[in-house]
Amino acid sequence: MKSERLYFIDIVRAFAILMMLQGHFIDTLLAEEFRDPNNPIYAVWSYFRGITAPTFFTISGLIFTYLLLKAKTKGNEIERIKKGFSRGLFLIIVGYLLRAPIFKWLTGKFDTYFLVIDVLQCIGLSLILIVLLYVISLKKTTFFSYLMLVLGILIFMTEPLYRDLNLENVPLFFSNYITKSNGSVFRIIPWFGYVAFGAFIATLFFKHLHKKHFKVITIVVFVVLGFTLIQYSSYFLAKLSILFNVDLFMKSASYNYLFTRFGNVLVYFAVFYSLENYLKFPLVLKIGQKTLSIYVIHFIIIYGSFTGFGLNRIIGKNLNPTEVTIGAILFLITVCFISFYNVKTNTFIYQNLRKLFFKFKN
Secondary structure, eight states: OOOOOOOOHHHOOOOOOOOHHHHHHHHBBBBBOOOTTTTHHHHHHHHHHHHHHHHHHHHHHHHHHHHHHHHHHHTTTTHHHHHHHHHHHHHHHHHHHTTOHHHHTTOOHHHHHGGOOOOOHHHHHHHHHHHHHHHHHTTOOOHHHHHHHHHHHHHHHHHHHHHHOTTSOOHHHHHHTSSSSSSOOHHHHHHHHHHHHHHHHHHHHHHHSSSSHHHHHHHHHHHHHHHHHHHHHHHHHHHHHHHOOOHHHHHHHTTTOOOHHHHHHHHHHHHHHHHHHHHHHHHHHHHHHHHHHHHHHHHHHHTTTTTSHHHHHHOOOOOOOOHHHHHHHHHHHHHHHHHHHHHHHHHHHHHHHHHHHHHOOO
């Protein structure tokens, strides 16, 4: 099989993390009087901000699964599986640490808010689930591919069943991964659906990347399927509800943000894949490879991890559009600069987590 690096993956990751940074900055500091949904600029910003997380989850599933499948051809599949577990655990631990109010704990004040689930815990658990499902699939790429596709569709179509789920009798540590009633920002469902779709796309790249015209065909499929999901997925769900007399499909159609957002993600993929040769600048690729460091740094600055003093408390929602725009640009530059030049790689931590994992397994 032809070995080819997918530069567009790093490009999409770079775009997604930068969108996440500016989105969090503006949402945290823009004054309430300027949050007018009827204002076209704010409406467009809000819409595209809503695509950021789906893009990040989908590309995470794509890159991890693609590397896993490539490892299979190189004979180091077991090592990649172990690395997937340790990386998933690492992300979960970091996700909790970022919300740990250490200074409050030192003063004897304790609450359960740090147990809410955010992006890192969801992605970490998703990577672990991908590995488990791959092993359950007996490492058969075709079966695993269909399993990921079916899981993604089922998770999205059944969203009304768990939309307002409340698990009062389940320990908070576990229920926060499934219900948003305790304040979790992200939950494993429906967000694992995007990771599953990303894993499915990875299997297609792995199988067909070397074929002639694959890139052109893939871009066309991404565009057509993306716009179809954006424009007609609600219509198809409503038709399914009528055809099979299943009210669940109609409920999904009436609040269909999952399939439409995935349509947006596919259009993003098409754009960046088609422009891959023009956007693979070293700086862009480096940003795409430093997403974890960038995410951690931005979280500490904005939300005041550990200390409780971030921009959300120091400045608050008090900036006008001009101030918040200039501030967002400076914030992006500052966070990327810190990540590039003042943060060591996570190699040491990853190695030690993997050692602990191997010890536990043995």
